[in-house]
Amino acid sequence: MHAPEDITATLLAERLPLTAFFASVTRDFHLAEDVFQEVCVKAVARAETFETTAHVMNWARLAGKNRAIDILRARDGRYVGLSDEMLALLADEWPEKSRVDTMQEALSQCVEQITPNNRELLRLRYFERRNCTDVAAIMGRKIETVYQALARLHKTLGDCIRTRLQTDSGS
Amino acid sequence: MNDTDFLHLLMRHQDGVLTPDEMTALEAVMRDDPAKRQLFAETQLRSMVLHDRFRQEAFQSGCGFSRTPEKKRFTWITRPIAAMAAGLVIGLFSASIVWAISSPKATTERLSSLVDGSFEQRAIGRGFPRQSGVWSGDEADIVERTASDGRQVLRFVSPGADEADPAGPAISCDIFQIVDLRPLRAGLVPEADAVLELSARFLDDRPANTKPSVTFTAQIFLFSGDPSDMHAKWPFAAPESLASGSSLQTTLGGDVGRWRHGSTRVFMPSEAGFAVIQLAARPNIRPAVLDSLYADDVRLTLKTQPALPVRIAQR
Numbered sequence: 162m163h164a165p166e167d168i169t170a171t172l173l174a175e176r177l178p179l180t181a182f183f184a185s186v187t188r189d190f191h192l193a194e195d196v197f198q199e200v201c202v203k204a205v206a207r208a209e210t211f212e213t214t215a216h217v218m219n220w221a222r223l224a225g226k227n228r229a230i231d232i233l234r235a236r237d238g239r240y241v242g243l244s245d246e247m248l249a250l251l252a253d254e255w256p257e258k259s260r261v262d263t264m265q266e267a268l269s270q271c272v273e274q275i276t277p278n279n280r281e282l283l284r285l286r287y288f289e290r291r292n293c294t295d296v297a298a299i300m301g302r303k304i305e306t307v308y309q310a311l312a313r314l315h316k317t318l319g320d321c322i323r324t325r326l327q328t329d330s331g332s
Numbered sequence: 333m334n335d336t337d338f339l340h341l342l343m344r345h346q347d348g349v350l351t352p353d354e355m356t357a358l359e360a361v362m363r364d365d366p367a368k369r370q371l372f373a374e375t376q377l378r379s380m381v382l383h384d385r386f387r388q389e390a391f392q393s394g395c396g397f398s399r400t401p402e403k404k405r406f407t408w409i410t411r412p413i414a415a416m417a418a419g420l421v422i423g424l425f426s427a428s429i430v431w432a433i434s435s436p437k438a439t440t441e442r443l444s445s446l447v448d449g450s451f452e453q454r455a456i457g458r459g460f461p462r463q464s465g466v467w468s469g470d471e472a473d474i475v476e477r478t479a480s481d482g483r484q485v486l487r488f489v490s491p492g493a494d495e496a497d498p499a500g501p502a503i504s505c506d507i508f509q510i511v512d513l514r515p516l517r518a519g520l521v522p523e524a525d526a527v528l529e530l531s532a533r534f535l536d537d538r539p540a541n542t543k544p545s546v547t548f549t550a551q552i553f554l555f556s557g558d559p560s561d562m563h564a565k566w567p568f569a570a571p572e573s574l575a576s577g578s579s580l581q582t583t584l585g586g587d588v589g590r591w592r593h594g595s596t597r598v599f600m601p602s603e604a605g606f607a608v609i610q611l612a613a614r615p616n617i618r619p620a621v622l623d624s625l626y627a628d629d630v631r632l633t634l635k636t637q638p639a640l641p642v643r644i645a646q647r
Contacts, residue, residue: 181373181380188348190383191597236593247359254366256373264374265381272385287379288386290596293347295580308347312339315375322378 163217165208171217172201177261182222185251186229186242191290196232200225222252263326271321279314286311333361338368342375445511446609449532449630450482459495460563461510464606469507477626478589485535485628488613490621494567504549504614505622508566510559511607511632513600528552529633530577531595532611537624540586544617546625550594551578551610552632556603566608573608574601582616591628600634607632 163171172179176197183200184193200221204211211217226248233240243251272280278300285291285299293311297304333341341358344350350358362369447465448454457468470492474484491502534548553573555562562569570576579594609632613625 177380177384178377181376184380185372185376188346190380193380238590241355243355244359247362250363251369251373254369254373256377261377261381264377265385268378268381268385272382283382284386287383289577291578292580293343293349294582295578308340308343311343312336315339315343315378316336318378319371319374 163208163211163214165205168204168208168211168217169201171214172197172204172221174258175218175221178255178257179218179221179225182252182255183225183229186226186248187233188242189290190287192232193229196225196229199228218257219252222255226252264322267322267325267329268318270325271318274321275314275317279310282307282310283314333357333368335371338371339375342372346379445513445515446509446630446632449632450628451484451486452482456486456507460566461508462560462563464510464512464559467507467509470502470505472505472507475626482628485626486611488622488625488627491615496564496566496568504547504612505625506610506612507627508611509609510562511609512559513554513604513606516600516634517602517604526600527597527635528554528600528607529595529597529631529635530579530609531593531629531631531633532579532627533591533593533629534581534583534613535589535591535624535626535628536583536585536587537589537626538585540584542585544615544620545582545584546622547580547582547612547614547616548592548594548625548627549578549580549610549612549614550596550630551612552576552596552598553608553610554598554600554604554606555608556601556605559606559608562608570608574604575599585624597635 179200180190180193180197183196184190187193187196203224204217204221211220230240230242233242272283275283282296282300285296286293291299293304293307296302297307300307302310338361341350341354344354345358362372445464448467451467451474454466454474456472456474457466458471459468461468467486470488471490472486472488475487476484486507488505488507491505493500493502494506530550530552532550534550536546536548553570553576555569555573575598577596577598579596581592581594583592609630611627611630613622613627615622
């Protein structure tokens with residue numbers, strides 16, 4: 162059994178991994194944050210039912226996924242996205258807080274190395290909630306070029322983060 | 333499938349444009365390859381961290397547009413999440429904090445400053461509005477039909493040129509409302525993060541696959557100063573806005589009475605005095621006659637401390 166403050170602290174520490182998982186359903190990071198908020202409120206209300214931290218996390222992923230699908234169905238009339246089977250598979254292996262901590266530190270250094278144009282591309286896509294059609298229009302590029310640029314940026318940042326983590330662990 | 337191709341597919345998944353065949357391919361490759369599932373999770377997490385980072389930057393700069401400070405950036409990242417959690421745990425011993433966390437909607441307020449968002453009362457004026465609280469713009473009217481909210485809806489009729497640029501191309505049917513934000517500022521907590529969310533519903537009631545495609549837009553621009561001469565400066569004043577946001581949806585008809593929801597958010601700088609709300613329907617091949625294109629249920633909502641329970645707890 163967990164106290165409400167323990168539940169909230171657990172979920173808060175896992176905010177980014179959980180929200181990233183919900184975004185796999187919503188494909189909208191702002192909406193995923195709203196889902197996270199709702200999950201927190203529901204979890205605190207039923208704090209006495211949780212037996213372990215793993216229980217809290219498993220429940221949160223499932224509750225958030227279901228809530229996200231409900232929201233999309235209410236908004237769009239249907240849910241089009243990853244299947245329940247695939248989401249369950251991903252949930253079992255989803256990274257947790259410790260992964261985020263190391264990623265954040267390394268990413269802060271890696272983002273400094275990308276060009277201003279690429280930084281603007283990421284800002285438009287991940288902060289201003291622009292879809293790629295909109296980003297392409299704003300930046301004067303073709304939409305396929307935007308997808309390719311984003312894919313390349315993620316690969317570059319992923320490689321950079323891995324290199325930095327290896328360097329840090331070796332030093 | 334190599335990692336680059338997989339990431340390309342994933343970017344299209346994040347954008348919500350995968351075809352059923354592509355979705356099947358994405359699932360198949362992840363089902364068969366644990367490394368691809370790991371790449372998916374890492375990319376989603378990195379995207380979320382980027383989203384969070386840009387938002388923190390915007391909050392620090394106090395404006396919806398990122399104004400990157402000269403000095404070292406991203407110092408917030410060094411703040412341990414554990415410390416944030418500890419602050420929350422301490423805060424939870426206060427009854428008022430528990431109330432705040434269990435009532436997140438208390439931080440959300442639908443604004444009455446946006447007048448007649450359901451198009452129930454007034455006619456649509458022509459030209460950019462001269463005053464706040466009225467809808468005005470290109471040729472459009474209010475009609476009765478199955479509405480998203482109420483009994484009446486806005487019908488886009490014809491694209492028009494901007495008043496300040498009469499020789500410019502008439503590429504879309506634009507309807508505007510100026511919203512006075514000054515009364516809100518007194519109620520804002522100075523150190524709080526305030527976000528304005530604009531939402532609207534659109535309906536393309538043409539038969540499915542009707543050409544040309546039409547893009548519905550809901551946009552919000554925040555300005556300081558006096559809106560009285562904005563009609564003489566629009567659209568040239570748009571780049572001078574303090575912050576802006578837009579929601580775009582492109583359709584080929586076939587909505588069959590099913591309203592589409594669009595929303596966008598902007599951070600509200602303390603100096604924001606008024607907002608320009610713009611609803612538009614833009615045919616993507618011109619000239620084109622606008623037919624069976626509607627908007628309804630326009631809402632402007634103020635959210636404070638929207639995403640981080642710990643921030644609410646620290647009030």
